[in-house]
């Protein structure tokens with residue numbers, strides 16, 4: 180029987196014991212975030228996720244969404260669950276109180292999103308995209324746009340959707356063709372076809388607000404000529420009431436590998452009325468302003484599925500009887516021992532657990548910096564945190580989603596053939612999570628962002644190096660921590676050396692950065708997770724007798740001894756460089 184229960188003990192440990200949320204809540208605007216309030220938020224969102232969303236996870240996957248002549252109907256139960264989400268005020272968790280929001284920290288939102296997406300990723304996409312649209316309008320909308328749209332998106336009464344991709348342009352948005360012609364009254368007529376649009380059409384809300392990338396008539400070619408437009412599905416009158424249907428429609432929906440209960444739509448804009456957001460030809464800048472939150476959010480999709488798959492694998496491994504423990508029967512009265520006794524099954528469960536806990540720490544550490552970058556009253560602190568967010572965002576997006584796939588894959592292996600069939604719920608996790616390394620910018624592109632832009636161009640490596648070097652230097656010689664500090668220091672040295680190599684070689688061979696980016700990204704992420712596990716060990720060591728802390732220390736040790744050594748092979752690949760990647764003549768592939 181598949182299981183799902185959000186790991187609130189770990190959430191509270193990371194928030195309060197590891198990352199000092201008491202101190203964090205002193206940031207301006209977080210005065211209401213007392214421990215009681217945060218615990219209540221986590222308890223209630225846990226209940227909502229496991230009692231309302233999780234029961235629709237499998238049925239939504241099996242039923243999918245229905246398309247009939249432009250109309251999209253979601254799976255049974257989704258509409259009611261969405262109404263309950265709105266009723267509970269969940270979409271407004273981090274929204275600005277001026278727009279009716281609760282002004283909660285990004286750190287809390289990470290945990291909320293982990294829960295809802297772990298319970299039901301297809302469902303989680305609807306409020307996730309709405310939040311993205313809300314953030315873009317709150318940051319880049321005119322006062323009138325904010326007044327008309329922000330509160331409705333904050334509450335979830337209306338939904339949001341992002342329209343970037345076209346048939347001929349995915350990663351390379353500079354190729355996009357959708358046109359925006361000025362109508363002379365301040366609005367624009369938008370014409371073009373967008374594909375792969377998540378939640379582009381559905382029956383959960385009476386209006387959907389599309390953020391559409393398009394070109395003005397005199398726009399420069401390429402990515403410097405892209406503007407961002409706000410296009411509502413149903414036009415909104417000045418008093419906020421709904422008017423006529425706009426010229427936008429859903430042409431079809433995709434049949435796909437996973438997230439079956441979230442429609443992926445072809446959206447046709449046929450002279451739809453839209454309004455410019457931000458500066459003309461600077462649409463990508465406006466869109467990228469919300470990318471930090473969106474990319475972290477997609478990273479959370481990976482974390483969420485990893486947690487769900489791990490829980491399911493553990494539950495099964497405790498029940499399934501096969502073979503005997505190598506050291507002799509553990510359950511002698513039964514025909515065989517549960518498979519959790521087998522070292523190879525333990526290896527898989529420990530890998531799932533260590534990666535999942537590591538991903539959670541990485542996401543929360545980055546979200547903490549995001550809060551500081553937005554809230555701190557000292558400009559210097561905000562800038563330092565902002566650099567750290569810029570550096571870590573592609574790492575969170577790519578590493579967490581890669582781990583989501585890896586952990587879900589292991590989850591199937593733990594169940595053997597029973598993981599491959601549908602009944603036990605494991606195969607759906609792998610199908611659902613497989614999109615996450617692709618959308619919101621593929622992980623290859625995230626890695627190039629890390630290497631090309633954040634390390635080589637903006638020179639942000641120091642934002643990571645400083646806290647890590649400081650931590651190692653402060654605790655060097657602490658014997659109890661040595662088993663955590665020494666592997667951390669060793670992989671940090673490898674990372675520093677890889678950074679030096681990439682810097683030195685990037686001027687020599689144009690392919691160098693691209694050929695090494697994915698390996699560098701993983702080396703970076705594993706070192707960051709090692710830093711956080713070492714900090715967690717520092718917290719847990721004095722409390723080592725309590726079960727939670729014993730398990731935390733055991734998991735940290737597993738990570739240091741059985742996962743972190745991968746950094747040596749990643750470093751070796753980077754030393755080998757672009758040569759072996761580029762050598763093969765294209766004709767010979």
Ligand SMILES: Cc1cc2nc3c(=O)[nH]c(=O)nc-3n(C[C@H](O)[C@H](O)[C@H](O)COP(=O)(O)OP(=O)(O)OC[C@H]3O[C@@H](n4cnc5c(N)ncnc54)[C@H](O)[C@@H]3O)c2cc1C
Pocket residue numbers: 340341342343344348349350351374375376377378435443614617618619620621622623624693
């Ligand atoms: C289920 C689903 C939901 C989606 N939801 C949305 C949505 O809501 N809104 C939206 O606008 N889009 C959405 N997308 C589109 C998604 O963001 C794109 O699929 C993604 O950005 C990749 O673009 P592409 O598929 O055209 O691949 P391509 O850009 O053609 O890339 C193919 C491969 O080439 C690599 N590549 C491409 N360019 C480079 C380069 N310069 N350097 C190195 N490698 C490169 C890529 O990493 C990838 O491995 C969705 C897609 C799917 C499948």
